Amino acid sequence: MNITFNLNNKETTVKVDPRQTLLQTLREDLQMLGTKKGCGKGECGACTVFLDNKIVNSCLIPIKQVENRKVITIEGVKRTKYFSKIQKAYEDSGAVQCGFCIPGFVMATVDFLKNITDKCDISDEEIKIALSGNLCRCTGYIKIINAVHTLLAQDLEIPEEII
Amino acid sequence: MKKFNKEKRVDAHKKIAGEEKYVSDLNVSDKLIGATIRSEYAHAKIEEIIFAQDFDWDDIVIMIAADIKNNYVAMIEKDMPFLAKSIVNYIGEPIVLLAAKNRKKLDEAINNIEIKYETLEPVLTFDEALSAAENKDDLIFKQMQVKRGNFSTAVKRANFIIEDMVETSYQEQAYMEPQGVIAIPKNNDKIEIRGSIQCPYYVQNAMDQLFADTDIKINVNANPLGGSFGGKEDFPSLISGHAALLAHKAQKPVEIIYDRKEDIKTTPKRHPSRSEFRVAVNEEGRIIGLEVKLSINGGAYCTLSPVVLERAVLTFGCYFIENICIDGYALKTNTVPNAAFRGFGGPQALFAAEMMIEKIAMELNLTPLEVRQINMLKFGDKLETGQPVNYSFGLPECLQNVLHKSNYIKKYKEFKKFNIENSAEAGYLKGIGMSLARHGGGFTGSGENYMDTVAAMELLQNGKLKIITAQTEMGQGVDTAYKKIVSDFFELPYSQILIENKDTSKVPNSGPTVASRSTMVVGKLIVDNCEKIKNKVLEEQDDLSEFTKKAVDYYKTNGKLKVESTYKHPDFVKYNEKELTGYAYPVFSWSANVAEIMLNLTTYEIEVTKYFTSQDIGRAINPQQAVAQIEGGTVQGIGYALFENMYTQKGQIVNNGFIDYIIPSIMDVPEIEADIVEESYFYGPYGAKGMGELVLVGVAPAIASALINATNKLTRKIPSTPEYIFKLLEE
Known part of the structure; x- marks a missing residue:
């Protein structure tokens, strides 16, 4: 059946099995390949996207549930002004190794930075909780936490609508 | 030279933007999806594989052991088959391969295959294996002894004799990107393997043996890996064979990408x-x-x-x-x-x-x-x-x-x-x-000397240098390390240094990306290659400031310059492997x-x-x-x-x-x-x-x-x- 939703601010219609996942639709039907599949069971966070401005594991969302809603993927986020700062913070901190989990971490980082009201005196613990839905096997997470600290010091403006 | 951050990884920028192309991002058109039907028993005789008669098999590509002439995965021994023929030796061992246009079709086909077994006694635990091995040598892959001095004389001199036993369990590599390859047939006599492959020449060797006595030529192209930790060292030879066999039969690209459960249950782990x-x-x-x-x-x-x-x-x-x-x-x-x-x-x-x-x-x-x-x-x-x-x-x-x-x-x-x-x-x-x-x-031991590891480097027309090795980027940062080695040598920015794709048709066999050897062993060859290029271009002078200009001039006068170096241990490094x-x-x-x-x-x-x-x-x-x-x-x-x-x-x-x-x-x-x-x-x-x-x-x-x-x-x-x-x- 046809499903219509807003993808990265663009009205998108796909003809799909309504039971298939949002992840599958993004990757297989729309060739939006920046969102990765690490487990397919909502355990690793590699497929994190925004659904109506909240982060979700796209591998757990049947595409029918996405009808007439708004999805933002890494392809949308990377076009924003603030993304280059996130990119630089991750790069400079040395937070990337194999990189397979990183687009998911970027989405969780955006969500954290958007929702935090007072950016002063944020502890490691608060950052950890915010990113705890994402697994990484390479880095040991420390340089990712450092990247987020760098971003907290920069006062990024992330709009309510993400992009 | 303008200062720049040499520690910054060369691959981070695109990875953060989700632009790195892992094997599952290759988007090959007209591909089939491959699947593996596996043993349900730890040890059994395969009595019969039944393909349901009322199912339409026309669009399904099928492989069984009988279809494979050289049915072994070349590694240290040749004991592991691509598909089990008559005996299965572990739960999850591949028996049948299928390929179809989509997952739905594939699932239907899987449900129409039944395998009949006669179960045999398995050896499952350490205790069983150790006691069984006492009577049967064929239950020991390898036995070896390191010895110096005499333990029993030490016992006589000792004040304390202390004994105990400790155990370690499995560990799963748990790379974030599951195992995956795609085999792409070209003109009936070529197959290109692309995939999450730690050691492209291991796969090349295994494919050459699988397709020996045929006209089929294979090349192996390793994509950037979404982690490996050793997990994609030997196993890609098996899964590449599966994809290649199906692709050759279908004459269409065949992609096999494991889901997490299949990966965790059937691929190699750290030895208990x-x-x-x-x-x-x-x-x-x-x-x-x-x-x-x-x-x-x-x-x-x-x-x-x-x-x-x-x-x-x-x-x-x-x-x-x-x-x-x-x-x-x-x-x-x-x-x-x-x-x-x-x-x-x-x-x-x-x-x-x-x-x-x-x-x-x-x-x-x-x-x-x-x-x-x-x-x-x-x-x-x-x-x-x-x-x-x-x-x-x-x-x-x-x-x-x-x-x-x-x-x-x-x-x-x-x-x-x-x-x-x-x-x-x-x-x-x-x-x-x-x-x-x-x-x-x-x-270990004489391995490096047997390998004859070769790494190459090429000077290009525009004065840029290309590093040519089979060392794969699996997250460890080898591409960045190599660029830094060359950059430090010539005082060049990274933009002047390129890295060849890890494709066996383009890179020499610089050995597998394993054993903490890529920087130490292959990195040394990169320095050796830098020396050779410097000696040609600068003719023994030490002034590097005009390297790029002189390199362009060198190319104009002499044409392409490609150098190679072969690794040998220092002379005194000798090992008796017996x-x-x-x-x-x-x-x-x-x-x-x-x-x-x-x-x-x-x-x-x-x-x-x-x-x-x-x-x-x-x-x-x-x-x-x-x-x-x-x-x-x-x-x-x-x-x-x-x-x-x-x-x-x-x-x-x-x-x-x-x-x-x-x-x-x-x-x-x-x-x-x-x-x-x-x-x-x-x-x-x-x-x-x-x-x-x-x-x-x-x-x-x-x-x-x-x-x-x-x-x-x-x-x-x-x-x-x-x-x-x-x-x-x-x-």
């Missing part, structure tokens, strides 16, 4: 191990003799088990032991074949060696540090193989650093006091522990580690609160990414020590994914203080030696040592789960 030791100690606590029986569970097929075992028996601690005999066994069982994982036998041996030290300390009423200090290798000492430790030996400095930073000596006493006086009230025990570790760089004597490795990297833990007395959960490590890796090519490796390896080691709990029931791996195979999350990360000791290795590039595996091998024993400080009981098993600790404290 059992070490039984008997150690002869004098009254001061000096080890005068040691006898070890170290066994690893190889699973159903040989894969890399003999070389994993060899590294294990050659990595038994950082101590001088005059009389030593280590017997190693790689056992065959009816379980998933095990193979490479970061450390490659080292973690198992070092856990046993460090628990031996802890046991001696307990028996003699010495501190674990005292026993380590009494027995630790000194500069000039000879290892069990006779190899002297007389260069690039930073272990004493590592130990000094880590003791100083962690304040180990003071805390060791304080924690003991706290545990006696305050733990009941506080509800937890505190522990501080330590470990010493080593890892040999490069292949006797296991001589230089097992051209150099070792060393580490000293301290872990602090808290053990909750209600839940028995263990939290690593602090981790201090000092690592001698020779010259650090990229200090930032070296520390990143240490942090990543430490956290992977914490999982190995405490909660990565994988086991089998009736031969079946019980774990299904990250919900029941718990790898460390961001919540499990302690404060890590890492420092690097740069004891230069004269033969490595700018003095570098191996580090990618060293970072993991010392972690579990340091945590186990901290548990002993907390519980006063020997930690005999990793992972030390809450259930295990509960039982230990109830004893």
Whole structure:
């Protein structure tokens, strides 16, 4: 059946099995390949996207549930002004190794930075909780936490609508 | 030259934007999806494979063992078939391959195949394997012995004879990107393999043998890998064969990408191990003799088990032991074949060696540090193989650093006091522990000399340089390290340096991306190639400031310039592989580690609160990414020590994914203080030696040592789960 939703601010219609996942639709039907599949069971966070401005594991969302809603993927986020700062913070901190989990971490980082009201005196613990839905096997997470600290010091403006 | 951040990884920018192309992002048109039908039994005879008659098989490509002429995966032995023919040897062994246009069609086909078996008696556990191996040699893949001196004379001189047994469990590599390849047929006589492949020439060799006596030419192109840790060293040869066979039959591209459950249940893991030791100690606590029986569970097929075992028996601690005999066994069982994982036998041996030290300390009423200090290798000492430790030996400095930073000596006493006086009230025990570790760089023994590793470099028209090796980027940062080596040599920006795709039709065989060898061995060849190009272009002058201009001129006058270098060990590095004597490795990297833990007395959960490590890796090519490796390896080691709990029931791996195979999350990360000791290795590039595996091998024993400080009981098993600790404290 046809499903219509807003993808990265663009009205998108796909003809799909309504039971298939949002992840599958993004990757297989729309060739939006920046969102990765690490487990397919909502355990690793590699497929994190925004659904109506909240982060979700796209591998757990049947595409029918996405009808007439708004999805933002890494392809949308990377076009924003603030993304280059996130990119630089991750790069400079040395937070990337194999990189397979990183687009998911970027989405969780955006969500954290958007929702935090007072950016002063944020502890490691608060950052950890915010990113705890994402697994990484390479880095040991420390340089990712450092990247987020760098971003907290920069006062990024992330709009309510993400992009 | 304009200054730029040379530590910044060359691949990070696009990875952060989701633009890196892993195998599942290749988007090959008109491809089929491949699937594997697997054995449900650990040991059985295949009686019949029944394809339902009322199903329409027209659009399904099918392969069974009978379709494959050279039905073996070329590795050390040729024992593992691409598809089981008459006997299956583990649950999950491939029997039938299918390919179809989409997953739905494939699932329908799978439901229309029935396999009939006659079950046979399996060998599943260590106990079964060890007792079966006593009567049947064919249940041992490899047996080897490292020996020096005479244990029985040491026993006569000893004041104490101490015995125990420790075990380590499986560890799953748990790379975030599952295994996957795609085989693309071209013009009937060519197949291109692309995939998440750690060692493209291993796959090339396996494919050449699979398609021997045919006109089919294969090339293997390794994509950037979404992690590997050894897990994609040997296994891609099997899965590439599957995809290639299906693609050749269908004459269409065939993609096989495992889902997480299939990956976790059927691909190789770190070998479970059992070490039984008997150690002869004098009254001061000096080890005068040691006898070890170290066994690893190889699973159903040989894969890399003999070389994993060899590294294990050659990595038994950082101590001088005059009389030593280590017997190693790689056992065959009816379980998933095990193979490479970061450390490659080292973690198992070092856990046993460090628990031996802890046991001696307990028996003699010495501190674990005292026993380590009494027995630790000194500069000039000879290892069990006779190899002297007389260069690039930073272990004493590592130990000094880590003791100083962690304040180990003071805390060791304080924690003991706290545990006696305050733990009941506080509800937890505190522990501080330590470990010493080593890892040999490069292949074991003569491996590097047999390999004839070749790396190339080309000067391009615009004066740019292209690095040409088969070393794959799996997250460890090899592309960045290589660019930095060349950049440092010529004082060039990274934009002037290119890296060739890891495609076997374009790069020479510079050996597999394993064994902490890529920087040390292949990196040296890159320096050699730089020298050769410099000598041609600058004609022995040393002024590099006009290199690019002169390189462009050189190209105009002389045309293309491509140089190659071949690796050989330093002359004195000789190894007797029958006797296991001589230089097992051209150099070792060393580490000293301290872990602090808290053990909750209600839940028995263990939290690593602090981790201090000092690592001698020779010259650090990229200090930032070296520390990143240490942090990543430490956290992977914490999982190995405490909660990565994988086991089998009736031969079946019980774990299904990250919900029941718990790898460390961001919540499990302690404060890590890492420092690097740069004891230069004269033969490595700018003095570098191996580090990618060293970072993991010392972690579990340091945590186990901290548990002993907390519980006063020997930690005999990793992972030390809450259930295990509960039982230990109830004893």
